[in-house]
Amino acid sequence: MMSRPWIARAFLSRPERLLPTSALGIALLAYLALPVYAGGPPLAFDTFNALQFFARLAPLVLGLGLTMFAGEFDLSIVGTYALGGMLAVQYGGTHWATGIAVALAAGAVIGAVQGALVARFNISSMPVTLGTYIALLGLTKSISGGLSKTYDNISVTLWVDRQIAVILSPRSLLALAAFVVIGLILGCSRWGREVRAIGSDRRASRVSGVRADRLLIGLFATSGVLAAASGALLNFSLGAANPDPGTQPLILAAVGALLGGVSLAGGRGTVVGLLAGALTVSLLAQIVTAAGLQGYLAQLFYAALLVLIVAVEAPGLRRAWTRTSVRLHSRRSAERTRPTDSRKVAS
Amino acid sequence: MSTVQTPLDTADTATGGPRRAAAWSDAVAALALVALLVLGAATHRFYTFDNLRAVLTSASLVGIAALGLTLIVIAGTSVSLAISETASVCAMVFLATQSWGLVPSLLVTLAAGAAITALQGLAVGYGEANPIVLSIAAGFALVGVATWVTGGTSVAPHGAGYIHLNATPGGIASSVYVLVAFTVLLELLLRRSGFGRTLYLTGANRRAATAAGLAVGRTITIAWLLAGALFAVAASFSGAFNTTANINLGGTLTFDAIAAVLAGGTPIAGGSGSAVRTLCGAVLIAALSDVLLLRGYSTGAQVMVKGLIVLAIVVVVHLRSRQGAR
Numbered sequence: 106m107m108s109r110p111w112i113a114r115a116f117l118s119r120p121e122r123l124l125p126t127s128a129l130g131i132a133l134l135a136y137l138a139l140p141v142y143a144g145g146p147p148l149a150f151d152t153f154n155a156l157q158f159f160a161r162l163a164p165l166v167l168g169l170g171l172t173m174f175a176g177e178f179d180l181s182i183v184g185t186y187a188l189g190g191m192l193a194v195q196y197g198g199t200h201w202a203t204g205i206a207v208a209l210a211a212g213a214v215i216g217a218v219q220g221a222l223v224a225r226f227n228i229s230s231m232p233v234t235l236g237t238y239i240a241l242l243g244l245t246k247s248i249s250g251g252l253s254k255t256y257d258n259i260s261v262t263l264w265v266d267r268q269i270a271v272i273l274s275p276r277s278l279l280a281l282a283a284f285v286v287i288g289l290i291l292g293c294s295r296w297g298r299e300v301r302a303i304g305s306d307r308r309a310s311r312v313s314g315v316r317a318d319r320l321l322i323g324l325f326a327t328s329g330v331l332a333a334a335s336g337a338l339l340n341f342s343l344g345a346a347n348p349d350p351g352t353q354p355l356i357l358a359a360v361g362a363l364l365g366g367v368s369l370a371g372g373r374g375t376v377v378g379l380l381a382g383a384l385t386v387s388l389l390a391q392i393v394t395a396a397g398l399q400g401y402l403a404q405l406f407y408a409a410l411l412v413l414i415v416a417v418e419a420p421g422l423r424r425a426w427t428r429t430s431v432r433l434h435s436r437r438s439a440e441r442t443r444p445t446d447s448r449k450v451a452s
Numbered sequence: 453m454s455t456v457q458t459p460l461d462t463a464d465t466a467t468g469g470p471r472r473a474a475a476w477s478d479a480v481a482a483l484a485l486v487a488l489l490v491l492g493a494a495t496h497r498f499y500t501f502d503n504l505r506a507v508l509t510s511a512s513l514v515g516i517a518a519l520g521l522t523l524i525v526i527a528g529t530s531v532s533l534a535i536s537e538t539a540s541v542c543a544m545v546f547l548a549t550q551s552w553g554l555v556p557s558l559l560v561t562l563a564a565g566a567a568i569t570a571l572q573g574l575a576v577g578y579g580e581a582n583p584i585v586l587s588i589a590a591g592f593a594l595v596g597v598a599t600w601v602t603g604g605t606s607v608a609p610h611g612a613g614y615i616h617l618n619a620t621p622g623g624i625a626s627s628v629y630v631l632v633a634f635t636v637l638l639e640l641l642l643r644r645s646g647f648g649r650t651l652y653l654t655g656a657n658r659r660a661a662t663a664a665g666l667a668v669g670r671t672i673t674i675a676w677l678l679a680g681a682l683f684a685v686a687a688s689f690s691g692a693f694n695t696t697a698n699i700n701l702g703g704t705l706t707f708d709a710i711a712a713v714l715a716g717g718t719p720i721a722g723g724s725g726s727a728v729r730t731l732c733g734a735v736l737i738a739a740l741s742d743v744l745l746l747r748g749y750s751t752g753a754q755v756m757v758k759g760l761i762v763l764a765i766v767v768v769v770h771l772r773s774r775q776g777a778r
Binding site: 229231232233236237242245348360402407411418420 | 530531533575578579580581582584585586588589590591592593595596597599600604706707710711714720721750751752753754755756757758759760761762763764766767770771
């Protein structure tokens with residue numbers, strides 16, 4: 106095994122550490138090189154825009170990532186995102202706080218109901234959240250009559266996008282704050298370990314005294330609240346509510362979470378990793394916009410990254426890789442020492 | 453509504469799960485159908501030939517794609533999240549090759565769909581790759597390549613061979629005949645062939661199937677290949693109907709197909725399910741939307757009821773089967 110370069114070993118054994126770091130590192134390097142090939146617009150403006158995109162995407166990455174820690178997959182986030190945004194615009198006309206409160210309450214209730222279903226009945230979360238996603242999309246459409254809804258409270262719109270310290274805004278600060286709060290909660294309590302335990306082996310975790318049901322309900326409720334908050338803040342900033350955001354936010358959130366080193370099988374990942382994944386996707390989006398690159402280049406790049414993730418995680422491919430490297434290694438050592446039967450060594 | 457005879461039914465399984473699941477979900481599906489028929493009877497103009505034709509036509513495209521997805525689900529390889537993108541690309545291929553004549557362009561389209569999806573099936577079957585992540589990657593790649601090739605424009609056909617796909621023999625859209633024909637063919641394939649038996653066993657327990665020496669990798673690859681071909685069939689009809697195709701043609705096909713499979717009572721864990729079931733799921737959703745439309749509900753309400761039906765069927769099927777398999 107010593108013949109394998111240490112990078113490959115680290116990559117194959119600890120993808121949850123190396124993947125977010127390397128993905129974010131590459132994205133940052135490309136981003137810092139932006140003035141070189143984009144003809145030098147000021148970086149501060151680009152950074153502000155990247156963080157605005159981050160504010161929209163990161164709560165979804167965090168919510169989806171949290172459920173993925175526990176081995177679940179919350180497809181409904183994009184439905185909650187649409188509904189939360191619509192409710193915030195609908196009820197936030199007179200006072201923004203009412204709109205936000207309604208949106209967050211709806212997100213929490215939807216998440217908790219789904220979490221209860223998944224936990225109590227031990228159902229796979231994907232079909233459940235798919236049904237919810239379709240239902241929420243319909244509900245959002247019927248609230249608005251299938252049309253976009255405008256939000257006239259200009260002062261709120263201006264406030265959520267106000268520049269703070271050149272590159273930040275209240276929206277991006279709130280998104281970062283969500284990561285800090287949830288990261289501290291999971292890092293400084295038993296919950297972080299318990300959530301990962303649920304993800305790696307639910308039955309064993311229940312037996313060892315983890316309250317899996319409560320945690321799952323909490324995770325799904327958190328995921329719902331984050332998605333609703335993201336949608337509400339986005340619509341305040343746009344000054345309008347779109348009843349159907351499409352599936353792009355969901356897919357990008359999944360990419361962010363996977364780049365953050367979370368596995369679909371569950372039981373792996375950290376909040377810091379999710380933050381790195383969300384930042385990576387935001388930076389890449391901004392690079393494509395600022396450098397005037399073709400949109401398809403970003404699509405192909407995401408495809409390549411995901412294929413890499415799949416290749417690293419697929420057990421069958423990993424076994425093939427191990428077999429090949431063992432065979433090569435034994436052949437090399439056979440050449441170095443006296444000639445032996447390489448098949449005997451390899452086996 | 454006949455009970456699905458999977459190979460597991462004949463075996464004396466300890467849980468009795470699959471057999472009970474089939475029986476119960478059939479009962480639930482029958483109940484839902486009866487409720488729907490009663491509701492239909494109470495709705496003005498539901499039982500007219502024109503309306504039933506509309507229901508079948510609207511169910512046909514999603515139904516054909518859902519039949520393909522059924523194979524992927526039965527194989528225990530979760531779902532593909534790239535159905536819309538695959539269908540868009542296939543429709544573009546179909547319309548771009550119209551100048552060669554209808555049959556060659558259909559064959560090329562089927563080959564394209566089968567190749568795109570079988571490539572993923574290879575990685576899923578032999579490499580045990582994660583189908584969800586892989587199909588998301590495939591979706592990105594398809595959109596990227598298609599945008600690159602076409603420059604982001606729509607494909608317009610040179611030639612009018614595609615008109616034949618819009619034919620309505622006997623007053624019913626030809627896509628409906630194709631849907632029924634493929635349902636029968638797939639049902640026969642699943643129940644009467646070695647491939648079908650291996651597919652159910654692979655989906656029920658992949659490790660056991662591998663240990664038993666079944667050709668798991670090959671079976672999964674073939675399932676994905678056939679699924680891709682069916683996505684291409686749906687795409688051809690969609691392209692012929694719209695007469696232009698771009699990368700957004702697939703629309704919400706991915707989630708509509710998944711919804712149809714789930715509404716048919718097929719558990720997403722794999723190892724059970726049937727073509728007839730998926731057909732019923734697709735027709736059920738289309739008929740429900742139609743009843744709501746006739747009663748004057750908005751599109752939003754129709755979509756919402758669709759979601760709730762999927763949710764209810766998923767929960768009920770799961771509770772009745774008591775498998776708790778994940």
